[in-house]
Amino acid sequence: MKLIHTGDLHIGKIIHEFSMLEDQRFALNNLIELIKEEKPDVLVIAGDLYDRSVPPADAVEVLSDFFTKVIKETNTKIMTIAGNHDSSERLSFLQRVLEGEGLYIEGAFSGDVKKVTLSDESGEVDFYLLPYTDPSEVRKLYKRSDVKSHEDALKCIIDNINIDKRSVLIAHAFVGASSMEVCDSERPLNIGNAEIVSPIIFKDFTYTALGHLHRPQRAGSDNIRYSGSLLKYSVSEAKQDKSVSIVTIDGDGKVEVTLKKLSLKRDLRVIRGYLNDLIDPDSYEGENLDDYIFAELLDEGELIDPIGSLRGVYNNVLGLKKVSKGKSDVSLDSARNYREKGIDELFIDFYLEFNEEIDDKRKDEMLKVIKSSVAEVSL
Numbered sequence: 514m515k516l517i518h519t520g521d522l523h524i525g526k527i528i529h530e531f532s533m534l535e536d537q538r539f540a541l542n543n544l545i546e547l548i549k550e551e552k553p554d555v556l557v558i559a560g561d562l563y564d565r566s567v568p569p570a571d572a573v574e575v576l577s578d579f580f581t582k583v584i585k586e587t588n589t590k591i592m593t594i595a596g597n598h599d600s601s602e603r604l605s606f607l608q609r610v611l612e613g614e615g616l617y618i619e620g621a622f623s624g625d626v627k628k629v630t631l632s633d634e635s636g637e638v639d640f641y642l643l644p645y646t647d648p649s650e651v652r653k654l655y656k657r658s659d660v661k662s663h664e665d666a667l668k669c670i671i672d673n674i675n676i677d678k679r680s681v682l683i684a685h686a687f688v689g690a691s692s693m694e695v696c697d698s699e700r701p702l703n704i705g706n707a708e709i710v711s712p713i714i715f716k717d718f719t720y721t722a723l724g725h726l727h728r729p730q731r732a733g734s735d736n737i738r739y740s741g742s743l744l745k746y747s748v749s750e751a752k753q754d755k756s757v758s759i760v761t762i763d764g765d766g767k768v769e770v771t772l773k774k775l776s777l778k779r780d781l782r783v784i785r786g787y788l789n790d791l792i793d794p795d796s797y798e799g800e801n802l803d804d805y806i807f808a809e810l811l812d813e814g815e816l817i818d819p820i821g822s823l824r825g826v827y828n829n830v831l832g833l834k835k836v837s838k839g840k841s842d843v844s845l846d847s848a849r850n851y852r853e854k855g856i857d858e859l860f861i862d863f864y865l866e867f868n869e870e871i872d873d874k875r876k877d878e879m880l881k882v883i884k885s886s887v888a889e890v891s892l
Contacts, residue, residue, distance in 0.1 A: 560596025
């Protein structure tokens with residue numbers, strides 16, 4: 514069984530007021546060409562089809578055109594789920610309309626994991642489509658008061674699946690450890706470590722196709738993987754290599770994964786230096802001036818319209834900031850580590866962004882209110 518695993522399309526995404534639709538259409542057309550070349554049995558998209566729960570009409574058109582071309586031009590089945598950015602209700606409507614065409618979409622979770630069985634020369638393979646579901650919904654559906662975290666919820670669901678053959682799980686979650694590489698464009702699923710799920714609960718599946726994290730990476734083992742997003746959706750992703758995963762499962766359940774890069778219309782890059790050096794023709798010779806650019810300026814004095822100067826050279830400047838030569842951006846480092854922190858640390862970080870200090874008495878009082886509010890939401 515051969516499948517192409519991708520996810521986190523975020524169709525309709527806007528970055529610093531720049532619409533990514535043209536870039537997304539370009540990338541999806543290249544994905545169609547790859548499907549024609551590789552001839553997979555299934556295209557798996559592990560959630561976050563859209564960037565917003567109510568996508569604009571042009572975003573809906575881009576995704577609909579893509580689905581239509583994949584099914585009609587390549588005769589490849591598509592299996593996809595709702596991610597935390599998607600409206601599960603909207604996708605559930607599509608699943609009833611399009612399933613007969615070879616498009617399997619699981620939007621809202623009803624309590625039973627949708628199973629689609631396909632066959633190859635070695636026998637059957639079960640695909641389980643598990644959309645993003647908040648722990649509170651799982652708690653209600655299964656009447657399990659002990660379900661508090663995302664790991665509790667997924668374990669509760671998976672314990673009710675009878676796996677008796679080669680199997681593929683499609684899910685959208687934060688799986689692995691707090692050390693997994695994350696980026697700024699990934700919307701947190703919960704506060705602190707409550708969103709992190711141990712990969713061990715997926716051990717019985719032949720392959721687990723994950724969505725949510727935007728960097729291609731394994732989550733505990735080679736057969737539990739994130740494909741990553743097709744495009745770079747934040748400055749923190751500038752150094753990431755984007756790809757799709759080509760997955761082959763043989764008759765014995767052995768999994769082989771190959772990462773395949775897609776050509777992109779525009780890259781997203783961070784340039785660093787003094788303003789006059791960055792706009793000097795010698796510094797950008799041979800570069801694509803249509804790339805999305807974020808500039809880190811080393812200049813210490815006041816600059817007159819630096820963004821205008823950069824836009825005189827680079828056509829798509831996302832923004833800029835001044836940095837000290839040789840020093841890291843402390844606030845950015847703090848933000849990237851937020852998943853490792855508990856509620857106390859997250860609150861203190863947030864408070865000190867706007868205030869110079871906080872005394873112990875006031876800190877204790879405010880933390881008590883915050884923890885009480887979190888507990889109420891978790892009920």
